[in-house]
Amino acid sequence: MLGKQSLIRVAKSAVAALVILCGLIPLAAAQSPTLDNVKRRGQLVCGVNTGLAGFSVPDDRGQWTGIDADFCRAVAAAIFGDRNKVRFVPLNAKERFTALQSGEVDVLSRNTTWTMSRDTSLGLNFTGVIFYDGQAFMTRKALGLKSAADLKGSSICVQSGTTNELNLADFFATRGLPYRPVVFERLVEVLGAYNSGRCDSFTTDSSQLVAERTRLPDPDAHEILPDLISKEPLGPAVRQGDAAWANIVRWTLFAMINAEELGITQHNVESMRDAANPEIRRLLGAEGEYGKGIGLADDWAVSVLKAVGNYGECFERNLGQGSPLKIARGRNALWKDGGLMYAPPVR
The missing domain is CATH 3.40.190.10 (Periplasmic binding protein-like II)
Known part of the structure; x- marks a missing residue:
């Protein structure tokens, strides 16, 4: 059986451990x-x-x-x-x-x-x-599209190995809409294909579309549709x-x-x-x-x-x-x- 002093030491140790666990005493920074x-x-x-x-x-x-x-x-x-x-x-x-x-x-x-x-x-x-951010679509103003749903049956340029490729598939699959993905590994290839007319739309994060639109020969001929189809933190x-x-x-x-x-x-x-x-x-x-x-x-x-x-x-x-x-x-x-x-x- 523990004596009085031993019990006091055990109690103090328990309290100290509890204080540290509760974050009341700062510990030294971990090594990195x-x-x-x-x-x-x-x-x-x-x-x-x-x-x-x-x-x-x-x-x-x-x-x-x-x-x-x-x-x-x-x-x-x-x-x-x-x-x-x-x-x-x-x-x-x-x-x-x-x-x-x-x-x-x-x-x-x-x-x-x-x-x-x-x-x-x-x-x-x-x-x-x-x-x-959130994923959106850029199209030519001449097409007269008002929303992402209007892209039914369209060809859409997208970069491989990104969440954009998966979001694109999810968006059309959940709505039962047909579309044709035109996939490239590098972003410059995606933008080049869209600019040359190989696809009707280009999809990526909205902020990226704003940036890439400035690189097109005639930025004013293109618009970003208002729909955001994903969350992109x-x-x-x-x-x-x-x-x-x-x-x-x-x-x-x-x-x-x-x-x-x-x-x-x-x-x-x-x-x-x-x-x-x-x-x-x-x-x-x-x-x-x-x-x-x-x-x-x-x-x-x-x-x-x-x-x-x-x-x-x-x-x-x-x-x-x-x-x-x-x-x-x-x-x-x-x-x-x-x-x-x-x-x-x-x-």
Whole structure:
């Protein structure tokens, strides 16, 4: 039978274990082999699209622009305090997952839809949604079509190895409508086939249609039908098995979203460190030690915001009114403004 002191020690140990399990005492950040490799290499390697306006596309000087490219820079800034310590690897739809699985890239930020099979059986983990999209159809105005249902019996160009190919089949099958898919492996081939008249319509994510329409010889001769036939939550992905690395990528995105909600911008972030609002102080590392939990400096979010700005700034610069695409925020507005963008708090 245990004595009084032994019983006290057992009780204290049980309470301490319970406190830790309930998250009342912060544990040290887990080790991340991916983060170690990135630091040893001296740069982040980020997989992006081979060229999609608004998301990731190289300019004439080889400089990458787009919201996905900016997110890569944000992760690099979180780790190194330097947005330029990133190497971009352009990947097509077929090779993107293999590149991440094999370790060729550290993170995939390539307008990729978060689905169950990709998040489980492919050995990947998605870390959030950077853009809420939906699949649509582009057609020639001369055809006089008003909705996707009017595409009955049409030939439709689509890229293989994408959710778009599956969504297309589901849409017509559930409505009992005939159609003829015209499938290509590369996006440039899909667009070329549509432009040459080999198909009546071109289907992909709505944002991508907006971007690709600008590349056609006569953009005004084409229109995007109003129907959205799917949910396409696009977001960055990492390999499974390194939860600590996933935390860094996830909270980089969350920091950008929280910053917009709190009114922190690329230009005022330094002055906001002295704000009285405790939410702002925690996010910017002026209060608490929240960076330690993900293996970064406490002011890691300051580096992120100085590098690329908050989520709204990235959106407007690359996709919104400050870009050639001029896509409305819509469902990508903050939750308080009627959109879907929402991030857990830093506390």
